[in-house]
Amino acid sequence: MVQPAHRWFHPAVGLSQVVWRHAQYEPLYHMLNDPEAYVFTCINQTAEQQELEDEQRRLCDIQPFLPVLRLVAREGDRVKKLINSQISLLIGKGLHEFDSVRDPEVNDFRAKMRQFCEEKAAKRQQLSWMAWMEYNFPLQLEPLAKGPRTGPLRVPNKNIFVNVKFESGGVKSELPLVVQAGLYHGNEMLCKMVSSAEVNVCSEPVWKQRLDFDISICDLPRMARLCFALYAVIEKAKKARSTKKKSKKADCPIAWVNVMLFDYKDQLKTGECCLHMWSSFPDEKGELLNPMGTVQSNPNTESAAALVICFPSVLLHPVYYPSFEKGSGNSALQQLREILERRSHTELYEHEKDLVWKMRFEIRDQYPEALAKLLIITKWNKHEDVAQMISLLQSWPELPVLNALELLDFSFPDRYVGSFTINSLKKLTDDELFQYLLQLVQVLKYESYLDCELTKFLLDRALANRKIGHFLFWHLRSEMHVPAVALRFGLILEAYCRGSNYHMKVLMKQGEALNKMKALNDFIKVSSQKATKPQAKEMMHVCMKQETYLEALSNLQCPLNPTVILAEVCVDHCTFMDSKMKPLWIVFNNEEAGGRGVGIIFKNGDDLRQDMLTLQMIQLMDVLWKQEGLDLRMTPYGCLSTGDKTGLIEVVMHxxxxxxxxxxxxxxxxxxxxxxxxxxxxxxxxxxxxxxxxxxxxxxxxxxxxxxxxxxxxxxxxxxxxxxxxxxxxxxxxxxxxxxxxxxxxxxxxxxxxxxxxxxxxxxxxxxxxxxxxxxxxxxxxxxxxxxxxxxxxxxxxxxxxxxxxxxxxxxxxxxxxxxxxxxxxxxxxxxxxxxxxxxxxxxxxxxxxxxxxxxxxxxxxxxxxxx
Missing domain, CATH: 1.10.1070.11 (Phosphatidylinositol 3-/4-kinase, catalytic domain)
Structure with a gap:
């Protein structure tokens, strides 16, 4: 074991030379191998054992969890280990956590995406000089999965049911508990909700109860999800009984969880499954079930309530969802036109829905942009209608981008619809994709499986254009603290890093700078409570003039705009603002802009996502106005969320x-x-x-x-x-x-x-x-x-x-x-x-x-x- 005496030592050079110099005087020195056969290790900030190679920076940049280094015999592929370690630090999640999940879907996705991204990286090596420059410095950016199994879903005409029991976990309640369950396809409820009987909690509530849903297994749509809510039952106040209304019981929501009925390989799930529940409920209308919520279980298993469900085996052999073969297919037309072109967005009457469905082939041929209206009225709980809709989709004309964006909504979860939608979005230019990237990343949260067309589409475009890759990285990285998306976003970030090793090093430099800004901001929040602003500002400058700060805050690509190089931090021009969170005002010298100053504001404690969205919309308005020859001299300045209530804002100078x-x-x-x-x-x-x-x-x-x-x-x-x-x-x-x-x-x-x-x-x-x-x-x-x-x-x-x-x-x-x-x-x-x-x-x-x-x-x- 070695305790480092100096924070500035280069771990692989300074310390190794010192250790080897002392080691030659030890009695067993002759038994040691060459120094290159050994490596220092430490436990890093992601709780992972990290080897410290020549490429690493100082110990203060690595930030070991404990100030202890261990010298061990080198094992395995040095380069591979270094890259894995760098990816872990960059995405804020140790890759060993992905291994420990022991989930076949995660393992398949990682292998598939690694191959996909490394192939893209290999192709990039063969680019011409001009094409390579276009990838790295894109111009004017601003204004397949396994084939489906064939054959029908041959299962008896049985209704789906699950058996449910409960492990209390973090729930402490003296009130009766009830489990509510519903089957959904997007926002549409496929059949009536069902509820368990009330169970009074004594030690462990156990239902061991069967919940029957009024829908045949053969009518289940592929993207059906089963949604559960756990709630406590409270008797309403006695005075309610004196009114004419019947006495009711109030529901006190405790937790919710969702699960897909089919796994990522299209197989109907069977057997027992333990679902760790989420305790945060959406704001809307106090609904118990949360179909729009994630289908991931809560990773915080120690404090979460756990619901154990059992999917029945309906046949002796596994049941797979079928593929659908391609099929064929006045006053009524006039009525159809009026329905489809109706200005108001009111829901259709039943007879109008029947007409729209009856004339679906006419819609395909004459009004293809009205696909969303047809999908909404499709009866997703009738397998004959689903088969006809999917068959019709095979011959549907490609949609304009505007209509394709509509189909990314949670209301359209079907995978054939998703594949069709992404195919229509492939014609987006790089600047159009950049304009909508914020939304496309958010829509990933609606995906039920890791391997989906949207993920591959985003990775494909990000690996072909560095600026899109830059913002895809930060949009994902900024939400890695959210448990519901940390697994999905972390896996996509890992895949992107494997397909862009050089860019990964550039992003690591930005991450180091942000870490220094956060440390500086924390220091100022404390200092400003004890000192006047001029004194606190002076302490800020002294801190920033340390070598570690000067190096971290110099010569990096600006996260707000990677085409801007922040060459040298101008410490004497830096300050902090008076608002509660003490945002940093940092000024850089930008050599490429003739030495003009570039200012950025670092915020820690404020959620910048709403500002990001508003500025995106103002920028979009600016683009739309300019397309019509109207330049209104807008200033959609840069704003980027980089983490949990942290981010950067561009300073509009002068x-x-x-x-x-x-x-x-x-x-x-x-x-x-x-x-x-x-x-x-x-x-x-x-x-x-x-x-x-x-x-x-x-x-x-x-x-x-x-x-x-x-x-x-x-x-x-x-x-x-x-x-x-x-x-x-x-x-x-x-x-x-x-x-x-x-x-x-x-x-x-x-x-x-x-x-x-x-x-x-x-x-x-x-x-x-x-x-x-x-x-x-x-x-x-x-x-x-x-x-x-x-x-x-x-x-x-x-x-x-x-x-x-x-x-x-x-x-x-x-x-x-x-x-x-x-x-x-x-x-x-x-x-x-x-x-x-x-x-x-x-x-x-x-x-x-x-x-x-x-x-x-x-x-x-x-x-x-x-x-x-």
């Missing part, structure tokens, strides 16, 4: 908040919000002479863009500290903690009573400081109306992208009510004329009620002034 501009031009916080000349005077000071007119035009265009964007997305909590202006004149919004109409309230009253922010000082700038410059103002109004109508044309795209993000679990995007806000703001049920009239009313309201915004800003300024 800009300031409205609040600061107003306060600097006023003597008192109370009057600052009403100083209508402050913004114009600030722009004049930054844009002297003829440059002012261009700055005002930049302000006008960007103000129009953000008025429309914030209205459509329902962005709330708008005040003068989260609206900024660049010195060139461009206005932009920051901090998107509330959207989709989730506005702040005080004493139950909505504090934000305007559709969007359009204050008189904004109008004063737009009108160039002239009171009656109506021509300039009407141009601004025209920009707003054009921008709004362009977004309306793409309303379905926004609906689909937000619907797919429901998988992310954001508090303000959890159910259909949240999506309804978008339908209303874009007036999707109305004609173009009605929608334009609707927007004009909102525009006039924003202008008329702008004084309320100023009062809110006044309150914000005074409150902020009092805090300082």
């Amino acid at each position: 800009s300031d908040t409205i609040a600061n501009i107003q306060l600097n031009k006023s003597n008192m916080a109370a009057t600052a919000a009403f100083n209508k000349d402050a913004l114009l005077n600030w722009l004049k000071s930054k844009n002297p002479g003829e440059a002012l007119e261009q700055a005002i035009e930049e302000f006008t265009l960007s103000c129009a863009g953000y008025c429309v964007a914030t209205y459509v997305l329902g962005i709330g909590d708008r005040h003068s500290d989260n609206i900024m202006i660049r010195e060139t004149g461009q206005l932009f919004h920051i901090d998107f903690g509330h959207f989709l109409g989730n506005f702040k309230t005080k004493f139950g009253i909505n504090r934000e009573r305007v559709p969007f922010i359009l204050t008189y000082d904004f109008v004063h700038v737009i009108q160039q400081g002239k009171t009656n410059n109506s021509e300039k103002f009407e141009r601004f109004r025209d920009y707003c109306e054009k921008a709004y109508m362009i977004l309306r044309c793409h309303g379905l795209l926004f609906l689909h992208l937000f619907a797919l993000m429901k998988a992310a679990g954001l508090p303000e995007l959890s159910c259909s009510k949240d999506i309804q806000y978008l339908k209303d703001s874009l007036a999707l049920g109305k004609t173009d004329e009605e929608a334009l009239k609707h927007f004009r009313l909102k525009f006039n309201e924003a202008l008329r009620e702008s004084w309320k915004t100023k009062v809110n800003w006044l309150a914000h300024n005074v409150s902020k002034d009092n805090r300082q």
Whole structure:
């Protein structure tokens, strides 16, 4: 055993030389092999034994769990072990954890994906110089599984049933317990829910009870999932009995768990299965069952409740789900057209569903983009209808991307539909895929099996384009702390690393920098409580000037944008912000940008995923407007979640908040919000002479863009500290903690009573400081109306992208009510004329009620002034 005396020793060089120098004086020295036959090992942060090779950095970068190194005889393939160790550290999960799962599906997936990714890496080695450059530096990125078994599902016409018993695990309840179970295909319930009898907990509740479902085994769809909920039964208060209503019992949810009926090899499950349950319930409507939840068991087996179920053996031999062979296939047409083109998204009546199903071949030939409507009305609990639908899908024309995105929703779990959908998405260009990557990663959570078409599609494209690979890595890595997805995301990350060893080293450098930022942030949170800000800032600089910090924070690709090289950290320009979590403000010298500074904000303690989504949508709006020749000078700055409530935000240099501009031009916080000349005077000071007119035009265009964007997305909590202006004149919004109409309230009253922010000082700038410059103002109004109508044309795209993000679990995007806000703001049920009239009313309201915004800003300024 060796206890390292110096933190800066290179483990494989410094320490090994010291040990060997001392070893030659020991009596058994002549029995040792050559020094190369031995290697130091330690226990690393992922609880894995790690060998320390020449390629490793200092011990302080490796961060052994204990300050003890062990010298052992080298075993096995050195390169292979080093790569495995690096992958473990990079993805935040030891690869030995995947081995310890002992799951055949995991093992098959790892072997298959390893081969898939290593083949991609081998092909990349054969690329021409030009193709290799395009992979590493992609231009203009911004604006199969085993064949199905044949033959019918030949099983007796029996109903499916399971036997259930319970191991209490983490449940402590003196109340009667009940298990509820339901069979689902996507969001559709296949038959009536069933419930167990109540069991009073004495020591261990045991049901050993059979739950029968009213559906034949031959009618089970391939992607059927069995959902369980455990709840306690509470008697309602006695006074309820005095009412006319019958006395009821209340259900107190305790835990839930889901499991697939068929395994990943298409075989109907049999035998006993122990399911460790989840205790966090979705927010929506207090439902007990959670079909959209993961089908993984809770890995925290010690504290989780455990439900033991037994699938019966229906035949002596295994039962497999069949493949479906390819099949063949007026006033009714007119009626069909009206149903399919209906503007409102109301559910179809039964006779309309019958007509749609009857005319499914006409839909394929004449209205192929209406596939989603046909799939929704398909009876997935009737195997004849399923067979006909799957057969029809074999001859369905490829869908446009917009319609294919809709089919990624949880409502369409069938694997044939999934395969068809991914095939339609293969035509996405790299910049289009980049635009939708956030949603595609979230949709992975809907997948029931590890090996799926979406995973292979994403890995394929990521290994062909380094920038897509970079963001795929961080979108996955940022959720590795979530137990429900850690296995799936970890396996995909492992596969990506094996297919891109060189990129892995670049990502490790970024990971080291983020670790140093987190350590620095933790240090400042403690220091700022004991010292003044100047003193804490000085301590921050002393810390950052250590060699370990300077090395980690220099010469790395920026995680926000890998085309930007953060060459050298400018310590004297770095600081921290005053908000509760003390975000770091770090400035780098960027040599490739002529030595200009690049700023990033590191946040630790705030969830940036909602900001990421909002900025993605603003960037998409910018792209759609530019496609129509309308450049509204938007500033969709970079934002990236990198871990559990940690992430980075791009600093928009040479800009300031409205609040600061107003306060600097006023003597008192109370009057600052009403100083209508402050913004114009600030722009004049930054844009002297003829440059002012261009700055005002930049302000006008960007103000129009953000008025429309914030209205459509329902962005709330708008005040003068989260609206900024660049010195060139461009206005932009920051901090998107509330959207989709989730506005702040005080004493139950909505504090934000305007559709969007359009204050008189904004109008004063737009009108160039002239009171009656109506021509300039009407141009601004025209920009707003054009921008709004362009977004309306793409309303379905926004609906689909937000619907797919429901998988992310954001508090303000959890159910259909949240999506309804978008339908209303874009007036999707109305004609173009009605929608334009609707927007004009909102525009006039924003202008008329702008004084309320100023009062809110006044309150914000005074409150902020009092805090300082």
